[in-house]
Amino acid sequence: MSDTQQVKMMVYAALMAALTAAGAYIAVPIGPVPIVLQNMFVLLTGLLLGSRWGLAGVGVYLLAGAFGLPVFAGGTGGIGRFFGPTGGYLLGYLPAVYMVGIVSEKTNRNAFFEVSAMIGATLLVYLIGVPWLKIAANLSWAKAMGLGMYPFLLGDAIKIAAAFAIIKAVRPVLGGLNS
Amino acid sequence: MSQLGYRHGNTIVHRFDVRLKILYLAVFSLISVHISWIGLLVLTMVIVAAVSVVRLSIVSLFRDFRYLGVLMIFVLAARSLSIPDHAFWRIDRLVFSHSGFMDGTIYCWRLTLITLMGVVMLASTRSSEIRAGIQWMLKPVPFIPEKKVGMMMGLIVRFIPVILNQVMETGQALRARGIEGRRNPFHRMAILGPPLLRRTFLQADRLVLAMEARCYTEHRTERPLSTTRLDWIGLVGLLGLSGMLLFVA
Structure with missing residues (x-):
């Protein structure tokens, strides 16, 4: 990769991280409960930037939060968030974005595999986040899943569908970023 | 915001x-x-x-x-x-x-x-101060390219308010076109996303051009702390x- 491309991808990754941070403040109402768009932007980062730069973007986003910048859901931040009940979900973003990115790269952006990767990545976030929540908040499995997974599944399904629609709309305009 | x-x-x-x-x-x-x-x-x-x-x-x-x-x-x-x-x-x-x-x-x-x-x-x-501070703190940490990370972090800080303003502007434009009448959250997200991403990447391209025009390199004079x-x-x-x-x- 040339120096120009390196700089370009670095700026893209930083702006996707900024978009992810901004997604913590953008909410779309589903009935009475608003859902934030943060994890939709994590999935879009993987799809647009690929595994390596996607991982870099999300890694820097998490680091910004660890340094105390208000970039996590609802505008929170701080190293303490990683040790709290939601720390697992945050760390789960790293394998999630890598998974989406690598599947998108290896399958030549096949729609079926990309949607499957987004579903898998979302489940991966829960796979790390729910046990973490269970331990950190000292909950039973049923309560941990009831509080940390079930209420968000509908929102996640909508986010995956929206991410797919968005990626189809913007790829022709943005060109082959991760190709 | x-x-x-x-x-x-x-x-x-x-x-x-x-x-x-x-x-x-x-x-x-x-x-x-x-x-x-x-x-x-x-x-x-x-x-x-x-x-x-x-x-x-x-x-x-x-x-x-x-x-x-x-x-x-x-x-x-x-x-x-x-x-x-x-x-x-x-x-x-x-x-x-x-x-x-x-x-x-x-x-x-x-x-x-x-x-x-x-x-x-x-x-x-200032975002440049945050960048310099983070670079200083990450310097002793092995395997982390502190200059790249500092630069990216500076961009995040600089661009969050810009992106949120864009979201507000796009939201106003969508409201003017009657988006409030559509309750479907999928429709709302799918309509908000493309213009937001397009504008963000357009800005990124302009930024890259500006950086190249100024001969951007990792080896540059840092802000003194x-x-x-x-x-x-x-x-x-x-x-x-x-x-x-x-x-x-």
């Missing part, structure tokens, strides 16, 4: 070295887990003082961070359900305990304080306050 981003000024909070501000954030973020409500009260006074010194509007802060409230409801529910004690509210088989509710309230209080500290930091520190007497007083204050808060806890 009116309160997220740098606000020009020369207040005492602005004049603190960025490394000290990051240290304050990290230390308070970590010790807030261990302190009681008395400690949180002291911390609240310190942070409210910082908010007023930087001249942030409390009303606008409440408006900008309203979704933190949703997160807090979930935290309160989780704590109330998980900590066994006498019930103060029952819904079918779900029992919300009194101790859990109190514990959750403390947790949410803590979360609010950490968020406010982050906002004060953003409001009182220096400490003054004020920073050392601040450091002593941090250590003293942290010690006192932990002692009270």
Whole structure:
């Protein structure tokens, strides 16, 4: 990769991280409960930037939060968030974005595999986040899943569908970023 | 978002070295887990003082961070359900305990304080200072390219308010076209996403061009970081306050 491309991808990754941070403040109402768009932007980062730069973007986003910048859901931040009940979900973003990115790269952006990767990545976030929540908040499995997974599944399904629609709309305009 | 981003000024909070501000954030973020409500009260006074010194509007802060409230409801529910004690509210088989509710309230209080500290930091520190501070802190860490990470972090700080303004503008344009009539959340997201991404990447391209035009390289003159007497007083204050808060806890 040339120096120009390196700089370009670095700026893209930083702006996707900024978009992810901004997604913590953008909410779309589903009935009475608003859902934030943060994890939709994590999935879009993987799809647009690929595994390596996607991982870099999300890694820097998490680091910004660890340094105390208000970039996590609802505008929170701080190293303490990683040790709290939601720390697992945050760390789960790293394998999630890598998974989406690598599947998108290896399958030549096949729609079926990309949607499957987004579903898998979302489940991966829960796979790390729910046990973490269970331990950190000292909950039973049923309560941990009831509080940390079930209420968000509908929102996640909508986010995956929206991410797919968005990626189809913007790829022709943005060109082959991760190709 | 009116309160997220740098606000020009020369207040005492602005004049603190960025490394000290990051240290304050990290230390308070970590010790807030261990302190009681008395400690949180002291911390609240310190942070409210910082908010007023930087001249942030409390009303606008409440408006900008309203979704933190949703997160807090979930935290309160989780704590109330998980900590066994006498019930103060029952819904079918779900029992919300009194101790859990109190514990959750403390947790949410803590979360609010950490968020406010982050906002004060953003409001009182230039993105170039944040970049330099983070680079300085990451320098001894192996396998992390501190200059790249510092640069990316500076861009994040610089662009969050810009992106949020874009979201607001796009939202207004969509409302003008009757988006409020569409309740379907999928439709709302699918319509908001493409213009937002397009504009963000357009900005990224312009930024790359500007960086190249200025011969951007990782090996460039860094912003000098220096400490003054004020920073050392601040450091002593941090250590003293942290010690006192932990002692009270």
